[in-house]
Amino acid sequence: MRAVRVGVGVVVAAGAVVGCGSVTGAGGGGTAAASASGSAGPCGAAPTAAPQGWARDGVRIVAVSADCLEYEVTNRGAEPADVSVSFGWSGSGERLSDNLSASQPALAPGASVRGRLPLTGGAARPDLPVGVLPSTPGPSGAARPAPGVKVLKVRSVPTAEAPSEGGACPPSGVRVYADRGDAAMGLRAVGLHLENCGTRDVVLDGFPQVQVLDEAHAPVPSVRVLEGNSAISTGTATGRAPRRFTVPPGGKANAALVWRNTNDASSDPVNAPYVRVRATPDAAAVMVTPELDLGTTGQLGVAAWAPEGS
Template identity: 45%
Template structure:
């Protein structure tokens, strides 16, 4: 008798020592009916970290039903979280072929969400790769990305610039609500470590002049009124110099836009070295040309 296709898949995967539960359906709140996904052993993180709430999976895991390498993320927190996950796809020779970042928004407490890790070539294109989990970031869902939060403002961070040990990142606030939103001064920051617990020993400076000049955070604070659709930016600047002592890394930052506002957690990935200082510029309105992508003088 000819073996069933599922058994052939089991045998093929087991022969490469990738499979730990072949043919066993993995329960997940967002799994497609009848979808079977087996747990793969993810390649180890070079830094030796493990991620308890993210798993690499294989099988007919995606919406297309095509065999694919994928992942599951489980929210073990008590509030909805938005996850940003970074993977490296590795071929059978151990060569890194692609880096992929995936965002899973608003995962409810206790919920497991399953997604494919398809490469640029479409559904199933990652099936011949194994995946290495490189980074996992999880922030409270209300306030950072996705649909307009209940506050009427969305707070994120840009990717920033780095040169010769100087780091500059923008904290971006968009008025996505229906009413004007007023700012005046500096955002209040609380730095958080990998476990989203407060980081101590860092002095937060008003303005960025003490870090470096000409990087956009030196202006005097002024009242800013954002109409619906308008946005503002505050510049963060630091140096990642490391001398004596333990370097400080704060991947998360809790941002309070103004007194009385609810804090929003973003991920500027502050690698502060042993400098112990972070400069923060005031809120400034983003020029219309920057918001629309137009250059000055264009019509």
């Protein structure tokens, strides 16, 4: 078992996001900055002081009613970013029935955009005074208060390195993406998938090249990336021997990331959301988001590429 050393330049991009609903602001190459709104919007007006958790990593909740959530996002990075955000219950006030998510591809550097997400499917309230969180009458006529919400998590990847599961074939002719993974008894496994959507054969030989990255897209040097997973777990389907093979146009292959969430008192736990993947040493980089919770193990196993279905 040997550690893999991969030298890849660091790309820095700030989180920013927008989802379904109306969008305003500099969505292209503009430089509009996020700012507090003093006028009522589609979900009513924001309170005079934003509650805790309403701003995080370039995402700002503007207002919440019983019917909808309005938010604003700003890309504070230096290049276009594909970003996603999760909203959830703040732990106080009315409960949010379900966590919400939204995404925005190719948000330009310095751009700010707004969007809104429906909470109940009811009508929005743009007519309330500034500083008042709206309540919506229920079937009995009683007011339905707005739920307590916060920004749970923001993730971003450079648009140039965004994974692709469908749509137009990337310029490289190869799609690479990660699945949702599986977790059991502290063992984690996330599949890496490759599809040759181009017109030329792709030759794979051994292991994908990977680099573990933190929330700022900086490398995490304390994590050892291992070829194979025997040091992580034995007897799994991802413990196959490496081989050289050709993926023809339309063909597919898969690999895997394997780790354990084990903790002891030896060091601080490591959580690294991103992994930069290169299918071959000279391939274009793709940044996936497996949300590595490595505990104090300090190791990530990488299974070899294999033809899909083998």
